[in-house]
Amino acid sequence: MFSIFSNDYWPFAILLFSIGLVTLLIYKWRFHPFIALILAAVFVGLLSPELMENEGMLAALESPMEAFGRMAGNIAWVIALAAIIGTAMMESGAAENIVNRLLTTMGEKQAPLALMLAGFILSVPVFLDTVFFLLIPLGITLAIKTGKNYVLYVCAIGGGAAITHSIVPPTPGPLIMAETMGLDLGMVILMGLFLGVLPAILVIQAGKRMNRRLHIPVRVSVNTSPVIAKKLSLPLSLAPIVLPIILIGTASLYQALTGQLPEVLAVMGNKNTAMAAGTGLALYLWARSQQLKAAELWTKVGKPLEIGGLIILITSAGGAYGAMIGESGIGEAIRKATDGMNIHLVPLAWLIAAVLKTAQGSGTVAMISSAAIITALLGNNIELSYHPVYLLMAMGFGSLFVSWMNDSAFWVVARMSGLTEKEALSTWTLLLALISLAGMLQVWLLSWIVPLV
Template sequence: MDPITPVHGTGVLLLIAAGAVALLLVLIMKLRLHAFVSLVLVSTLTAVVAGIPVADVPDALLAGFGGTLGAVALLVGFGVMLGRLLEVTGGAQVLADTLIGRFGEQRAPFALGVAALLFGFPIFFDAGLVVFLPIIFTVARRFGGSLILYAFPAAGAFAAMHAIVPPHPGPVAATVALGGDVGVGLLVGLPVAVVAWFVGSYLYARWIGRRIVVDVPTLLFGEENDATAADAPRPSFPLVLGLLLLPMGLIALNTVLSTLVDSGVLTATATVDTVRLVGETPIALLITLLTAIAVIGSRVGSVGEVTGVLDAALGPICTIILITGAGGMFGGVLRTSGIGTAMTDSLGDLGMPVLLQAFVIATLLRVSQGSATVALTTTAGLISPLVASEGLGDFRIALVVIAIAAGATVLSHVNDSGFWLVSRFFGMDEKQTLRTWTVMETTLGLSAFVLAVLLWPVAAAVGA
């Protein structure tokens, strides 16, 4: 649903947004009302108070809820089934053992993060995280300590790659809007994302993981897997790695073809569209799941027993999907209310250097309406005239995109569906998630922004 024409001024809209977030936190953290019920209730109240016509409130609610479910439900469903299959056949243990054997016990969190950086190059944050969950949980159970020590390096790697590095859609769309070169954006964004991950995610996880203990949840994959280990041989490392690389390869193919078609290098034909369909994330995960059933399902037992394992994996994620969808509903209401439109109109000329202006606007949009993608693309469109007027080269445009992505990453909180996804996957309550995930996203974004600032004189010196 498109944003309405704001009926309140920017200041009033921001107060409404702040009041809605405060009310939500009180309902969930103080009154202990279920998060799903709280999100729907606050979304409805916010829509009415913000001036969305009463007749349009149901559409506004369902647009955010349905849009988020459409993006998340299939990924989470197929991903969790694949993860459960890897778990019960011992595939996750094989991959974990191999990683630890190569990197050593002390570097287990680093190994998970590096693996996630590689897998995160073409795959979206939520899809990558779901597929990696059994590996993260297996390593965490083996060595003990807080789950944060193992989960955040991997989750932060997926977040960094998704926000900063082409061919992910956010940085690609921003680069195109600013008139830059996607190839240069990749060459600049990749090392920045890796360094920002190391400082803002990996080092932070080592620090906070020793101060806040989060136990490995049993909701998704149960306790330690002993059921099939004694009855059937575990799959080989190459086989497990191949299953994880299969969706990565399919999605990468889709991304490359889409980029070539959008840039005019390749013409969209029936064949090209068919290949792109195979590489759509839900389809790629479905193909991977079917392949896993075919090649390792026999280790579980009959087809009926495999179906029972997959069916059991779906039950626990209903709460996760519904709460994530409700989080998308809340963010969607904030966008529909016109908060983003009012803010961008009022922030059109801040009189700041372009790099700082990009970061500030993206941060304000991220905090006010939750969606990192909306914050990234809206900010790029807003500052594109300024970038054009300053005649920036491709190198500096890439740094502006990184500054926008940094602002669109910081301060993930209750109006961000990703906040709820992480909270429920890792078994953390809202207070723990704010103290850990929100801070990690902020340190990650700030690290990327600082790197862009440090590289800006270098780009200016070479005239790029």
């Protein structure tokens, strides 16, 4: 019955058909991404010969739901807490304080660098579109005040936020890639921060060139900031971001240096515990800065939890879709297709993520799906001469290529900045393509020079 699907390259057809289905459901027929991704996961299961032959149609329906549950169990708590931290930092004035201190310290001449650093830092716990919402009014204000550099400010904000959004947990994409590949979260965070430095420098240089070439006026007004009763110091403003990174990073570094991990340090460095500590501090600062009572604070917490819940649903559905792609036999199919070609897996991982991103628009879905494909490929007894964290980073950078009209971030940047579609393509799309390519080349080179194995 299933003999027509016995071709070695049938998994490639499954992948292409499913990408086409996701694209049609979301962008043609306007399905909600959660529904579209679950349907795509079931679709992949129905087309997977081994699953259908061995377990039947019921398994094709149940397996995506089981994968969805596993993924939600791994990431729900962390993403929910990240959503709370992000909102708390904005409402408490911590985020604005970080940006203003950077601008004050570095001066007007270094304002693009300050805005880029603010985006780079804030996008670790805060989602990319939220960071852009927060920072673009500052860019607009600076551009109106100086009468110049608007394109540079937009590029600095968007580029800095996009980098850490794609390669540094606990943002959903990198977090799920780390879970899927079984990598230590602390190492992923530290490597992401390190590998983000050169692309961040590129953002400023590319932004300057675009700013000289394009003359785009400010077309949007500035929104007001929340009223803060008690302002925070810079160390306190940074603490909700820095504390989880220190806890997770310390545990990972200790284990890497000693080869063992005491239970107390393991508990403190666990992602769930570390994020809970950061969230507790963020909530305290939120209540303190706005002088909120406990009941008022917990009422306000409902809003970020609603946002986080939606992200958990979509991200976990993407995880189910990615898991079913892995079950389709794509790993073995890629191994056979590339057998004898001596293809390095870093550019291959980047290419898979880049193709998925360009085809269906979501960087998170591209990361989740490509991680499932690469993990399936590694499961075929492939020995790496370098640490698999390099593959994760390559996929993270690949998920930035290409951001165009099917990417929600494209429209966030275009609308919030007052850019036309052509202007957004000439700035945002080009900038992310440059970051993506430069990041991949950096990762590829370092995998040769410093393999970490």
